[in-house]
Amino acid sequence: xxxxxxxxxxxxxxxxxxxxxxxxxxxxxxxxxxxxxxxxxxxxxxxxxxxxxxxxxxxxxxxxxxxxxxxxxxxxxxxxxxxxxxxxxxxxxxxxxxxxxxxxxxxxxxxxxxxxxxxxxxxxxxxxxxxxxxxxxxxxxxxxxxxxxxxxxxxxxxxxxxxxxxxxxxxxxxxxxxxxxxxxxxxxxxxxxxxxxxxxxxxxxxxxxxxxxxxxxxxxxxxxxxxxxxxxxxxxxxxxxxxxxxxxxxxxxxxxxxxxxxxxxxxxxxxxxx
Amino acid sequence: xxxxxxxxxxxxxxxxxxxxxxxxxxxxxxxxxxxxxxxxxxxxxxxxxxxxxxxxxxxxxxxxxxxxxxxxxxxxxxxxxxxxxxxxxxxxxxxxxxxxxxxxxxxxxxxxxxxxxxxxxxxxxxxxxxxxxxxxxxxxxxxxxxxxxxxxxxxxxxxxxxxxxxxxxxxxxxxxxxxxxxxxxxxxxxxxxxxxxxxxxxxxxxxxxxxxxxxxxxxxxxxxxxxxxxxxxxxxxxxxxxxxxxxxxxxxxxxxxxxxxxxxxxxxxxxxxxxxxxxxxxxxxxxxxxxxxxxxxxxxxxxxxxxxxxxxxxxxxxxxxxxxxxxxxxxxxxxx
Numbered sequence: 001x002x003x004x005x006x007x008x009x010x011x012x013x014x015x016x017x018x019x020x021x022x023x024x025x026x027x028x029x030x031x032x033x034x035x036x037x038x039x040x041x042x043x044x045x046x047x048x049x050x051x052x053x054x055x056x057x058x059x060x061x062x063x064x065x066x067x068x069x070x071x072x073x074x075x076x077x078x079x080x081x082x083x084x085x086x087x088x089x090x091x092x093x094x095x096x097x098x099x100x101x102x103x104x105x106x107x108x109x110x111x112x113x114x115x116x117x118x119x120x121x122x123x124x125x126x127x128x129x130x131x132x133x134x135x136x137x138x139x140x141x142x143x144x145x146x147x148x149x150x151x152x153x154x155x156x157x158x159x160x161x162x163x164x165x166x167x168x169x170x171x172x173x174x175x176x177x178x179x180x181x182x183x184x185x186x187x188x189x190x191x192x193x194x195x196x197x198x199x200x201x202x203x204x205x206x207x208x209x210x211x212x213x214x215x216x217x218x219x220x221x222x223x224x225x226x227x228x229x230x231x232x233x234x235x236x237x238x239x240x241x242x243x244x245x246x247x248x249x250x251x252x253x254x255x256x257x258x259x260x261x262x263x264x265x266x267x268x269x270x271x272x273x274x
Numbered sequence: 275x276x277x278x279x280x281x282x283x284x285x286x287x288x289x290x291x292x293x294x295x296x297x298x299x300x301x302x303x304x305x306x307x308x309x310x311x312x313x314x315x316x317x318x319x320x321x322x323x324x325x326x327x328x329x330x331x332x333x334x335x336x337x338x339x340x341x342x343x344x345x346x347x348x349x350x351x352x353x354x355x356x357x358x359x360x361x362x363x364x365x366x367x368x369x370x371x372x373x374x375x376x377x378x379x380x381x382x383x384x385x386x387x388x389x390x391x392x393x394x395x396x397x398x399x400x401x402x403x404x405x406x407x408x409x410x411x412x413x414x415x416x417x418x419x420x421x422x423x424x425x426x427x428x429x430x431x432x433x434x435x436x437x438x439x440x441x442x443x444x445x446x447x448x449x450x451x452x453x454x455x456x457x458x459x460x461x462x463x464x465x466x467x468x469x470x471x472x473x474x475x476x477x478x479x480x481x482x483x484x485x486x487x488x489x490x491x492x493x494x495x496x497x498x499x500x501x502x503x504x505x506x507x508x509x510x511x512x513x514x515x516x517x518x519x520x521x522x523x524x525x526x527x528x529x530x531x532x533x534x535x536x537x538x539x540x541x542x543x544x545x546x547x548x549x550x551x552x553x554x555x556x557x558x559x560x561x562x563x564x565x566x567x568x569x570x571x572x573x574x575x576x577x578x579x580x581x582x583x584x585x586x587x588x589x590x591x592x593x594x595x596x597x598x599x600x601x602x603x604x605x606x607x608x609x610x
Contacts, residue, residue, distance in 0.1 A: 009429050112308060115589055117540040120547065124578055127566035128319050204438045208548055211440050212563050227440065231552065238448055245441040252436035260432060
């Protein structure tokens with residue numbers, strides 16, 4: 001059953017994501033103050049006095065930092081989503097299409113990967129090796145991919161028995177041609193859904209790492225790092241912690257709402273079931 | 275996340291119990307192998323840390339004498355090849371001997387056992403909130419599927435899974451400890467009553483992050499169960515709505531939730547770390563973060579290995595529970 005109208009919640013979510021996207025692209029240009037300028041006479045000041053959301057633990061303008069923080073918070077997450085989905089699509093279609101030994105090997109690796117707490121591993125390895133953000137992003141790609149492999153493998157298995165694949169086989173097309181030319185276009189909406197889900201989880205994961213102080217480098221205006229650094233300001237200027245917290249929650253929720261909506265639509269159409 | 279569908283029932287095995295035992299044994303072997311692999315990775319952290327292994331074993335900033343360095347090398351068998359050191363270390367780890375903290379000189383096992391109770395209590399309290407709340411709201415949403423209440427609950431669940439536990443924790447702290455001083459603003463408290471009181475907000479923050487997940491799972495499987503013939507039949511028999519939902523549909527709907535418990539646990543462990551830091555609770559997660567920040571490798575290894583063992587043990591338990599709860603899987607070695 002196809003829904004004729006887009007639900008209100010999804011429209012609000014899309015609207016919010018457009019705002020975030022503008023912040024990511026324009027970033028500092030929109031900030032009323034220099035997000036790095038410190039005013040040590042004005043530490044943890046409440047809203048007012050030229051600072052709409054007050055100042056943080058080093059006297060920096062909170063609003064400007066929230067605006068400038070959109071980019072560092074979102075870019076790494078986008079990288080994780082793209083990387084995990086690429087790996088997931090490649091291995092998932094391969095396992096689902098070839099079956100047999102290839103499938104068995106990939107599926108065992110996936111089982112192990114899913115049992116591992118991704119954020120904890122990323123925190124420990126990035127923290128102990130001192131590798132920081134790049135290592136964290138790489139580890140999250142490796143540990144998020146198994147979920148995508150599992151879902152895309154299931155979708156591939158379901159598509160495999162369909163007439164169009166049989167037809168392509170009968171015509172003597174190679175496996176690779178069938179996967180690339182025929183299977184992938186049909187999986188596209190699903191792949192998009194998983195990319196969005198990965199994006200939301202990666203956003204939460206990377207800001208969690210930054211909150212703990214092992215993700216983005218010190219001084220960065222990343223939302224998670226802002227939260228961690230201004231933890232003690234909750235009584236002085238709550239906006240310094242609540243602001244980035246709300247941005248993070250609203251962004252991740254919006255991405256998930258849009259992702260769910262896309263998935264619902266195509267599942268209802270009988271496109272593919274994960 | 276969509277629940278995996280279970281394939282059609284296989285013909286009933288003649289020695290079901292034996293097959294269950296065999297499957298369990300095979301899975302246990304796989305899990306032990308996994309644990310060994312994890313321990314290897316954890317041990318390798320030693321060499322992954324920047325600088326030499328000796329450097330990661332001395333307190334940061336101190337300059338040890340050659341004799342001290344030699345002592346450390348002997349203590350940790352650093353002159354041996356990597357694999358032999360690993361075997362030594364693993365032998366110690368099996369008896370909960372992870373060495374001592376580089377920073378505090380306290381044995382790692384003591385540090386862990388001091389902090390384990392708070393974390394255990396926190397996880398237990400949040401599990402009650404997440405499971406009770408998630409199942410209840412999931413059933414309500416499934417019964418009212420498509421209605422206004424269902425849509426509102428679904429958005430709530432999406433917000434729940436999208437919100438990292440430290441962010442919801444901060445919002446709770448602000449509302450109930452800063453704006454209105456109902457709860458204490460952090461720490462773990464002294465004595466049982468005070469401790470439970472201190473852990474209310476943290477366990478809600480921790481519980482909320484998994485409640486949405488449990489709710490979505492319950493809603494999906496409950497909606498599925500409510501559409502089955504046996505439910506229609508039970509209704510047609512004239513059984514009350516309450517009986518049909520509670521006794522018939524819910525029992526079947528809970529199987530996917532049970533299966534997901536190990537997935538949930540890995541998520542809870544991560545969130546516990548975040549919540550403990552946000553609320554300043556001196557638990558295992560706090561210990562781990564502190565150790566990572568100060569590169570206190572023995573402590574990191576001890577806590578990480580303990581958490582990995584907990585996840586693996588939980589996975590094993592759940593596979594057994596799944597086979598017991600769903601007769602269709604017997605003799606097929608768990609999930610397909």
